[in-house]
Amino acid sequence: MEPENPLLDQYILGLSTKSQPKVCFLPTASGDSDRYIVKFYSAFLKFACQPCHLSLFNPPTLDLRGFLLQQDIIYVGGGNTKNLVALWRDWGIDQILREGWEQGVILCGLSAGSMCWFEEGLSDYTGNGMYKPLHCLGFLKGSHCPHYDGERDRRPVYHQMIAAGELADGYAADDGVGLHFVNGALVNIVSSRSTAKAYRVEREGGRAKETLLEPTYLGNLKNRNF
Incomplete structure (x- = not known):
């Protein structure tokens, strides 16, 4: 989302123990947009890593499991979360990613690529400006709402659905915020x-209670390990 601000991408690369980690981009939510794929390579070819991508419309191999499990980092792009989840389940990508996650592959992404890992999310997958609850992969407990400050109606609708029990308690993130989970537990929050x-x-007494979680601003860290 921020071509001139690589702080979050650098943070993700810094999580790998490899000097040249293999980073695979999954542009499924955008319909494998060629433009989006080019933007990914333009960003990650600047770093010490080995970028590649997996298109389900033009797969590089029939051995998708072998291809994905050899990656160090899986980076999921934004777009339509409902389509992403449906396609992944049809191709068995969801099970492969869970297997990779359990083996220590780093899973990350933005927008749809952030929401997809949770049990539920607040999504605008209908494309008409209407937000709806969406069942996702369930690697992480609870719900998630990205673009919390980027889209005017996100915050009130998320509160409304939490209060009504239509969405489980969860985490909301402004644009530029990374929620870092390890073994299902939130261990760090960073921002670009x-x-x-x-x-x-969280739902409390029939209302939504919002608690601020202050991130660490990556631009202030002088001795970063990436």
């Missing part, structure tokens, strides 16, 4: 923008 925040939103 100094003003970006994260939030825990």
